[in-house]
Amino acid sequence: MAAGSDRALVSRRSNAAWLTVSAQRIAAYLAKKEPVGGCAGWPRYEVDQDTWVAIGGELGHDEVELFGLWADAERIYLALRGGLDPCIVSVSLRPTGFPSLGRSHYPAIHFERAIHDLYGYAPVGALDRRPWLDHGAWGVTAPLAAAYSAEKRDPADYDFLPVHGEGLHQIPVGPVHAGIIEPGHFRFTANGETIVRLEARLGYVHKGIDGLLADVDLERATRIVARISGDSTVAYSFAFARAIETALAVDTPPRAQTLRGVMAELERIANHFGDVGAICNDASFPLIHAHCGIFRERVLAVSDSAFGHRLMMDRVVPGGVAEDILPGGGARILSLLDEIAPAFTEIVRLYDDTPSLQDRTCGTGKIPPDLVPLWAPGGFVGRASGRCFDARRDFAYPPYAGAAFDVPVLQEGDVNARVWIRIREVEQSIGLLRTWLAALPDGEVQVPIRPSSGDREGVAVGEAFRGDVMIWVRLVQGRVVRCHARDPSWLQWPLLEAAMEGTIVADFPLCNKSFNCSYSGHDL
Numbered sequence: 001m002a003a004g005s006d007r008a009l010v011s012r013r014s015n016a017a018w019l020t021v022s023a024q025r026i027a028a029y030l031a032k033k034e035p036v037g038g039c040a041g042w043p044r045y046e047v048d049q050d051t052w053v054a055i056g057g058e059l060g061h062d063e064v065e066l067f068g069l070w071a072d073a074e075r076i077y078l079a080l081r082g083g084l085d086p087c088i089v090s091v092s093l094r095p096t097g098f099p100s101l102g103r104s105h106y107p108a109i110h111f112e113r114a115i116h117d118l119y120g121y122a123p124v125g126a127l128d129r130r131p132w133l134d135h136g137a138w139g140v141t142a143p144l145a146a147a148y149s150a151e152k153r154d155p156a157d158y159d160f161l162p163v164h165g166e167g168l169h170q171i172p173v174g175p176v177h178a179g180i181i182e183p184g185h186f187r188f189t190a191n192g193e194t195i196v197r198l199e200a201r202l203g204y205v206h207k208g209i210d211g212l213l214a215d216v217d218l219e220r221a222t223r224i225v226a227r228i229s230g231d232s233t234v235a236y237s238f239a240f241a242r243a244i245e246t247a248l249a250v251d252t253p254p255r256a257q258t259l260r261g262v263m264a265e266l267e268r269i270a271n272h273f274g275d276v277g278a279i280c281n282d283a284s285f286p287l288i289h290a291h292c293g294i295f296r297e298r299v300l301a302v303s304d305s306a307f308g309h310r311l312m313m314d315r316v317v318p319g320g321v322a323e324d325i326l327p328g329g330g331a332r333i334l335s336l337l338d339e340i341a342p343a344f345t346e347i348v349r350l351y352d353d354t355p356s357l358q359d360r361t362c363g364t365g366k367i368p369p370d371l372v373p374l375w376a377p378g379g380f381v382g383r384a385s386g387r388c389f390d391a392r393r394d395f396a397y398p399p400y401a402g403a404a405f406d407v408p409v410l411q412e413g414d415v416n417a418r419v420w421i422r423i424r425e426v427e428q429s430i431g432l433l434r435t436w437l438a439a440l441p442d443g444e445v446q447v448p449i450r451p452s453s454g455d456r457e458g459v460a461v462g463e464a465f466r467g468d469v470m471i472w473v474r475l476v477q478g479r480v481v482r483c484h485a486r487d488p489s490w491l492q493w494p495l496l497e498a499a500m501e502g503t504i505v506a507d508f509p510l511c512n513k514s515f516n517c518s519y520s521g522h523d524l
Contacts, residue, residue, distance in 0.1 A: 020062035023082035026055050030089070041246040041459035044077075044090040052093045055080070056101035059108070065376035066491075067461075068470050069111035070210075070484040071095065071119045073145055077484075079459070079470065081376075088461065090472075095119070100126040107375050107491060114524070118210060119145040130159060133203040133523065144211055163189040163197050171505060175204045182519035190505055198500040198508070200493055202522055209524045213483035218244070218318060218449060221480040225471070226313050228485055229521035234260075234267040235464030236485060237316035239471040242397060244318040247458025247475055250449060252398070254441040256320030261399040262436055263303070263312045263321075264462075265429040266333070270299040271465040272422040272429075273344075275516050279419055280351065282510040283360035291347050295340055302336045305329060320446035330437040337430050348423055361416040365499040365511035369413065377495055378467025378488040380421040381515055385413035391463040405432055413499075415514040451478025464488065466518060487521030 029051050035043035047055070058064045059080065067088055068079040075092040078101070082089065100123035102109035112123045113132035120142025122129075134141070136153030168189055175183035183204035189197045212224050225240040226233045238260055245252060277292025300310040306329030307315050315322050351357055367377075372385045382389060390407040392400040408424035410417040456475045461468050467488030474482045496515045500508060 020064065020082070022058040022062035022064045026058055026064065026080070026082055026089070029054055030091070036092070036457075038455050039090075039457040039459075040249070041243065041457075042079075042088045042090060044092055044457065046075075047091045047093055049093065049097070049099055052078075052091065052101075053099045055091060056099070056108070057104050059101065059105040060374045063373070065373075066101075066105060066107050067376075067468075068472070068484070068486040069101065069108055069115070070472070070486070071115045071121060072474075072482045072484075073119070076115065076121065077472070079472070088459070090459070095121040097122075097124050099124050102127055105374075107494070110490065110494070118143065118524075120148075121145075133206045135203055135206075143208075144214070158201060160187045160199050160201075161197070165191070165196065167191050168196060173508075175201075184519050186508070188505060188508070193504040193506065195500050195503055195505060195508075198497045200497060202493065202519060204523065205520050206523045207520070210484060213480060213485075216480050218478060218480060221473075221483060222317055223314060225483070225485060226316075229487060229518045230311060230313075231271055232267070232464040232466065232469065232487075232518070232521065233311050233313045234263045234316055235462050235469050236471070237314070238264055239460045239462035239469045240473070240483070240485075241316055241318045241320075242460035242462065243458040243471040243473045244449065244475070245458070246460055247456040247473060248449065248452050248478075250319060250447065252320045253444045253447060254398075255324075255443045256445045257398040258436050258440055259321050259325055259445065260316050261403075262325075262333070262433060263307060263315060265433050266299060266303050267312065268465040269426055269429050270296050270303070272426050273299065275513065276347075276351075276419060276422055278513050278516075279361070279415065279510065280357060282513050283357050285354065285357050288347055288351060288357075291343070295344060298336060298340065302329075302332050305332055317446070319449045320444070322446070324445045325440075330440060333433060334437055337433060341427075341430055344426065351419070358416070360507075360510060361419060361514075362414060363412075364415045364507055365496075365503060365514060367413040367495050367499050371495060371498055372413070375491050375495055377492045379463075379465070379492075380418050380425070380467070381488075381492045381495065382467065383407065383409050384417035384421045386411045389468070391461045391468045395461055397460070397462070399436065403432060403435070415510060418514040449478070451475075453477070466516065466521075467492070485521075485524075487518050489517035489519075489522040492517045493522065 030045050033045045036046055059066050065081045067081050070077050076095050076098050077090055077092045079088055079090040102112050103125050109128050112126055115121055117131055117134035135155040139152055140147045141150045168191055171188040173186040175185040185201040187199045188195055209228055213221055226237045228236050273292045273296040277289040281289035303312050304310045306325050367385045372387050388409045393407055405428045408421050459472050461470045470486040472484045492515055499511055
C-alpha cells in the first residue's frame with residue numbers, strides 16, 4: 001500500500017464515529033471548531049482553557065487514552081486516542097496558566113513536570129511540582145523558552161515521596177549500576193524484604209533532544225532521531241520518516257516500504273532475543289541467556305551483512321531507505337531464520353519445562369489490572385496485561401497494511417506473561433520476514449523530499465519492540481523547526497513501580513528486565 005493510501009486510511013478513521021461516551025463528549029467539545037490548517041496525519045484543534053480541562057477530564061475513561069503531552073515555544077499539545085476507533089486527535093493550548101491535566105489523570109504528571117523543566121510553563125493546580133528532567137546541573141531554567149540563568153544545585157537534593165509506617169527502611173539503588181545499563185535511581189521503601197513503595201527518579205541521560213531538534217535541516221534531524229534510543233533506531237527513524245512524508249504528502253516506493261518493515265522486524269527479533277535471555281539470567285538460569293545471546297548476535301550480524309550496519313542506523317530516511325538491501329542479503333536473512341527458528345523453539349520448551357524458572361517468573365511483578373486502562377501502556381507490557389493494541393495492526397501503515405500476523409495478548413500481567421508475549425512476537429516477526437523477502441517488490445528505494453511552502457505539521461505512530469513510538473514534527477520551508485518524540489517508556493516506568501509493591505527486593509532486577517523500559521528514550 002502506498003503512502004497515499006496510508007493517508008486516506010488515516011483520514012477515514014479520523015472522521016469515523018467515536019464509539020464511547022467519553023469519546024463522544026470530546027467530539028462534541030470539538031464539533032464547532034475547525035482543525036488547524038497544515039496539520040497532516042491527524043487533526044489538531046486549538047482550544048481554550050475550559051475545553052482543555054473538559055477534555056482532560058475524559059482521559060482514562062471509556063478507552064480514551066493519553067498518547068502524548070508536550071510543548072514548544074508557543075503552545076502545549078495533547079494527543080489522545082478515543083474510543084474503540086484507532087484515531088488520534090490532538091488539541092493545543094496557549095501556555096499562559098495552562099490547567100494541569102495531572103489533577104484528574106495521573107499519567108499526565110511526569111509529562112507536565114518535563115514541560116515545566118524545559119519551557120517553564122507551570123501547570124496550574126499541579127499535584128507534583130518537583131523537577132523531573134532538570135537535576136540542577138544546567139545552569140539555566142526553562143532552556144527551550146526564556147532560558148533564565150540559575151545557580152546549579154546539588155543533584156542529590158530531591159524530595160522522594162514520604163512513606164509512613166513502623167519498621168520501614170529505605171534502600172537506594174543507582175543511578176550507577178553494575179554492567180553497562182543506563183543510569184536511573186530507584187528508591188525502595190521496604191519492611192524487611194517486602195517492598196512497600198518503589199519510586200524511580202530518571203533524567204540522568206537527558207541529552208537535550210527537543211532542543212537539538214529545533215530549527216535544524218532535515219538531514220540533521222533524521223540523524224538525531226535515529227540516536228534517541230539506540231535499540232530502537234529503526235523504529236524511531238521509521239516513525240519520523242512517516243511523519244515527514246505525511247506532512248509533505250510524499251509517497252514512498254513499495255520496495256522501500258517493504259525494506260523498512262524487514263529492518264523493523266529484525267530489530268524487534270534481536271531485542272526480544274536479548275530480553276528473553278536477560279530475564280532468564282536474572283532468574284538464575286544462564287543457559288538460556290547464553291543461547292539467546294548467540295541468537296541476538298547472529299541477527300545483528302545478518303543485519304550488518306544485509307544493510308551495512310548492525311543496528312541498521314541511518315538506513316530508514318524520509319522518502320524511503322538510504323540504500324537498497326545488499327546483494328544476497330535477503331537470502332542470508334531467510335537462511336538464518338531457517339536455522340534460528342527451530343533452535344529458539346527448543347529454548348522456549350526448556351523455559352516452559354524448568355520449574356525453577358516458572359517459580360521465579362509466574363505471578364511475579366503483576367501489574368494491577370485497574371491501572372492498565374488508566375496508563376494505556378504499549379508493547380509487551382500492555383499486551384501481557386490484556387491491552388490489545390499494536391500500532392502495526394491498529395494504524396495499519398505500510399508494509400503492515402494487509403499483512404497477516406497475530407497480535408498476542410495475555411491477561412496475567414506478570415513476568416512470565418511478558419516473556420511469552422516476546423516469544424509469540426518473535427514467531428510472528430519471522431513469519432512476516434519470510435513473506436516479505438519471498439516477494440520483495442522491484443523498483444527504486446527512495447524519492448526526493450521537496451520543501452513545501454508554508455507551515456506544515458505531521459504526526460506518525462510506529463510500533464517499536466517496546467511499544468508505540470509517536471513523532472510529531474513541524475516544518476517551515478522544509479526545515480524542521482520543532483520535533484517531539486514520545487517513547488513508550490513514558491507510560492511504562494510508573495507501572496514498574498506499581499508492579500513492585502508487595503514483592504521482594506530480590507525480584508526487582510527480574511521485574512525491571514521484564515519491562516526493559518528505555519532510559520535514553522524517556523529522558524529526551
